Amino acid sequence: MAHLHLGALYEELQETDSMSLAHEEYQQAIIVFPYSSKINLRVSKLIRESATSQEELNSIETHLRAAIEAADILIEAQKEQRLSMIGIGKSLESVDDGKWVFEPSCYEEIEAGKEASQFLLLFLCQEGRDNDAEPILKQLGYSWRLSPHALHYNPHPVRGPWKNDVDYVRVWDDALPPEMLAHLQSTFGINSVFWKEHHYSPLSPYFSYVHALSPSPGQQATYLDTIIHQLHALATELYPEAAKAKYAEWWAHCRPHSHGHQLHFDSDDEGRRREGGKPRHPIVSSVCYLTEGIGGPTLVTNQRLGDPLADKAWLAFPKLNRYTVFDGSVLHGVIPGRSFRTNPDERRITFMVAFWESVEVIPSKEEIPGSARPFPDLGRTKYTWPMLHQLKSKGKSAKPGHPEPKIAIPTPIESVWEQVSTRHSVPVKIVEEDFSEPNSYDDNESKDENGGRDSVSGVYQKVDAPLPRYNQCFQGF
Numbered sequence: 225m226a227h228l229h230l231g232a233l234y235e236e237l238q239e240t241d242s243m244s245l246a247h248e249e250y251q252q253a254i255i256v257f258p259y260s261s262k263i264n265l266r267v268s269k270l271i272r273e274s275a276t277s278q279e280e281l282n283s284i285e286t287h288l289r290a291a292i293e294a295a296d297i298l299i300e301a302q303k304e305q306r307l308s309m310i311g312i313g314k315s316l317e318s319v320d321d322g323k324w325v326f327e328p329s330c331y332e333e334i335e336a337g338k339e340a341s342q343f344l345l346l347f348l349c350q351e352g353r354d355n356d357a358e359p360i361l362k363q364l365g366y367s368w369r370l371s372p373h374a375l376h377y378n379p380h381p382v383r384g385p386w387k388n389d390v391d392y393v394r395v396w397d398d399a400l401p402p403e404m405l406a407h408l409q410s411t412f413g414i415n416s417v418f419w420k421e422h423h424y425s426p427l428s429p430y431f432s433y434v435h436a437l438s439p440s441p442g443q444q445a446t447y448l449d450t451i452i453h454q455l456h457a458l459a460t461e462l463y464p465e466a467a468k469a470k471y472a473e474w475w476a477h478c479r480p481h482s483h484g485h486q487l488h489f490d491s492d493d494e495g496r497r498r499e500g501g502k503p504r505h506p507i508v509s510s511v512c513y514l515t516e517g518i519g520g521p522t523l524v525t526n527q528r529l530g531d532p533l534a535d536k537a538w539l540a541f542p543k544l545n546r547y548t549v550f551d552g553s554v555l556h557g558v559i560p561g562r563s564f565r566t567n568p569d570e571r572r573i574t575f576m577v578a579f580w581e582s583v584e585v586i587p588s589k590e591e592i593p594g595s596a597r598p599f600p601d602l603g604r605t606k607y608t609w610p611m612l613h614q615l616k617s618k619g620k621s622a623k624p625g626h627p628e629p630k631i632a633i634p635t636p637i638e639s640v641w642e643q644v645s646t647r648h649s650v651p652v653k654i655v656e657e658d659f660s661e662p663n664s665y666d667d668n669e670s671k672d673e674n675g676g677r678d679s680v681s682g683v684y685q686k687v688d689a690p691l692p693r694y695n696q697c698f699q700g701f
């Protein structure tokens with residue numbers, strides 16, 4: 225187990241050498257405990273992140289199936305042990321409502337088995353192996369899944385005869401002048417102090433900063449304010465209602481190719497602040513891509529909170545200096561990058577801005593990162609990263625010859641959610657699933673329960689059913 229813990233520590237460092245050291249530790253751990261669900265899961269996750277060939281990528285399936293099988297064996301063993309304790313002729317349910325006590329280490333193994341099932345599903349869906357995924361989807365109780373058009377997206381979509389008439393998402397290419405783009409690329413570059421000073425990892429909790437678009441007299445302005453104004457102008461050209469915005473909340477991400485971002489609604493204080501019992505959304509949200517081709521596309525749907533499942537969605541692929549702007553009230557996320565990258569050290573780096581009419585700024589005396597923090601006071605902050613944004617030039621100062629921003633068209637997908645078929649009834653042994661989770665489409669948001677766990681015969685059908693529970697819908701990330 226020491227190898228497992230050491231491997232996890234190396235992984236947390238998020239550095240090139242440390243990842244290969246983590247891999248070595250896990251390999252040692254797996255020699256000692258070849259049937260450990262936890263170790264097999266860790267190995268498969270690390271391989272998923274660092275694979276540089278299809279062969280390497282394929283090897284995760286063996287580890288994931290081993291993790292699932294080990295957890296299943298454990299559950300069976302626990303059941304048998306429990307049955308022998310309670311005597312023949314009595315069912316588990318009759319004694320303790322089906323709940324039985326596990327050793328803590330067994331519980332961890334079983335949890336790892338559950339996670340491995342989800343990870344295997346995502347892997348199969350992203351590899352386009354829908355027939356292999358289907359029995360597992362059913363076994364885990366999913367009645368809907370994110371469609372293959374989303375999870376197995378075409379990384380090189382042929383541009384169709386689509387009109388630029390989409391209300392929900394619009395896109396600029398060549399959005400920023402070169403000096404602004406270069407500034408963002410440098411201040412949010414992979415080795416920037418911004419990430420180090422926030423102790424950022426791809427699993428970091430959400431943190432953001434808020435700027436007033438019309439700062440009060442005497443308030444310090446930074447070059448970041450200049451860039452945000454430029455982005456606001458671009459957003460307003462696409463969505464005139466964005467002109468009402470008084471605040472800009474920004475955050476950034478730096479993630480490996482294979483990492484996604486679960487579907488969610490952008491909301492004030494992550495949904496904790498409400499108006500009339502409902503969370504508040506920005507007028508528009510936006511994504512500025514600072515790298516190209518790394519990671520999956522942004523998925524924007526036409527689903528608002530309380531709506532039936534989306535029947536329309538669009539993909540915006542990461543492209544350098546692309547700026548995607550979308551309706552601030554719709555469900556969206558990032559699809560994990562498919563396949564592998566020959567250089568696993570590359571990161572998908574993005575700078576996001578949400579434009580609000582009003583949003584509460586949440587100061588933190590100790591400057592602990594969190595939602596909607598004020599931009600640090602350059603004279604007092606404990607951080608060095610804000611200094612990187614000290615004003616160095618005013619206005620756009622566009623160099624002659626650089627391309628003007630031009631409108632691009634997001635890629636529509638044929639279906640968003642698809643119903644899981646009942647064609648397969650092959651028993652797949654997967655650890656038991658608890659469906660008592662809150663019915664949430666957001667970390668902090670709930671929806672009404674609607675509809676049961678019924679499945680309808682036939683291959684994937686268009687969404688026309690009542691809203692299923694969140695945990696009946698497989699998204700995989």
Ligand SMILES: [Fe+2]
Nearest residue numbers: 488489490556
């Ligand atoms: Fe978002």
